[in-house]
Amino acid sequence: MKLYDLTLSGNCYKVRLLAALIGLPLELVPVDFLAGDHKRAPVIELNPLGQLPALEDGAVVLRDSQAILVYLARKHGGEAWLPTEPEPLARVMQWLSTAANEVQHGPADARLVDKFGLPLDKPSTLRTSDFILPLLDRHLATRDWLELGRPTIADIAVFPYVALAPEGGVSLDGYAHINRWIARIKALPGYVAMPGTE
Amino acid sequence: MKLYDLTLSGNCYKVRLLAALIGLPLELVPVDFLAGDHKRAPVIELNPLGQLPALEDGAVVLRDSQAILVYLARKHGGEAWLPTEPEPLARVMQWLSTAANEVQHGPADARLVDKFGLPLDKPSTLRTSDFILPLLDRHLATRDWLELGRPTIADIAVFPYVALAPEGGVSLDGYAHINRWIARIKALPGYVAMPGTE
Known part of the structure; x- marks a missing residue:
């Protein structure tokens, strides 16, 4: 599971933090924000909004830190981090x-x-x-x-x-x-x- | 189920629209926005952010139009409007x-x-x-x-x-x-x- 990541981004950090708390390994792909690499391929193809983070899990590609938290919590966290009731x-x-x-x-x-x-x-x-x-x-x-x-x-x-x-x-x-x-x-x-x- | 509502609010309308599409009756409680009634009781007690809409379903009180959509979709819409996978x-x-x-x-x-x-x-x-x-x-x-x-x-x-x-x-x-x-x-x-x- 690849996280297109920026160390100084709180939105990327949310995902790294949840992954750490549930013991899920993430492959971090650093993106050079100051060079504008989030507005170029491959990030812009994964997330047309040109924002970080973006997640790639096989064929599943997701943008938006909240949506990525939802995905990881549902896929790997059972009902603990995000209940479905x-x-x-x-x-x-x-x-x-x-x-x-x-x-x-x-x-x-x-x-x-x-x-x-x-x-x-x-x-x-x-x-x-x-x-x-x-x-x-x-x-x-x-x-x-x-x-x-x-x-x-x-x-x-x-x-x-x-x-x-x-x-x-x-x-x-x-x-x-x-x-x-x-x-x-x-x-x-x-x-x-x-x-x-x- | 009571929706504290403003006719001209698109956020309140989201909830009215989903309720109509899934055939769920809502009791609308009109709130006088121009008079600032969303910043006073009872709305401010239901939603401390002082924003509309707010939903009251028995003991369940929710703020935020997106969260209310999630609630109605999960409670009354099966997997159709919001899947859980x-x-x-x-x-x-x-x-x-x-x-x-x-x-x-x-x-x-x-x-x-x-x-x-x-x-x-x-x-x-x-x-x-x-x-x-x-x-x-x-x-x-x-x-x-x-x-x-x-x-x-x-x-x-x-x-x-x-x-x-x-x-x-x-x-x-x-x-x-x-x-x-x-x-x-x-x-x-x-x-x-x-x-x-x-």
Whole structure:
């Protein structure tokens, strides 16, 4: 199973993290992002959106970090990381949307501006961060994991760009519940870090 | 099953549309968006993000239109609208992320500016629209539905804000494959419209 990968991408890291937690070996294919290789073959043929990560598992080709988490969790994680009953599946799904929407356009985009110089609207990324992080902190005030009382791909999808928020100038000081949740994720058996989350 | 609803919201419409297609009755609870009732009880207690729609099904409370589609499809749609095998589930999931990310921050946000006067970055919404719509059109050039050769919640999640794009000043002229896909969705048995999609 090949992951077209960028070490500094939180979206690629999500996949590497879940694979490590479920003990699944991945063949990493490094893609030179700064050289624009994600916009050229072979990546653009695997993912027409020209985004990383992309996954190739025999004839199965998938784009989008959340979709790849879903695939690995269903194929190799049993019901543990992504249950298939309507309510728990939908509970996890809520956070996959939050990861693709508010977490991406908040702390993740803020980091793209500060760390990679992308010409995005920084004030907008800070407003979105100031919207979602307090809500996340309050959600975690009464629970250890985002849903179902155990780690699921909801946690894996949301974790990277929250943990990396300081790299976009978004402080996590004062978010005590988020910080404890980050520590719990880092304590999971098999956990691997990425640059910026240590 | 109660849907906290706004007639003019494409995200609420997704849920009404899937319910109509699978023959599921919904009790609609209209929420006065312009009066800010989505930021007050009872909606804010059901969805701390203060967004519509929210779903209440007995003790089950869900936010996020994609998550609600997942719930209804799994609970009432069998495997037809959302399969549970790893590959087809992940294929559909790719488009739920696209709906929450590029479609939301492209045509949906463009419409929020033009139709509701929200102070978003209009040029950014147009750039995102110009990125995702040609890709969607090319994807649909060789297939009738987004994935699996049949209508799934991928189509239902992406359809509303694409069909409503002209209300945000985003023309669909020239996207022949998108327009034929829109026509196919409108021809589905049980299809219901919303203002702007007729």
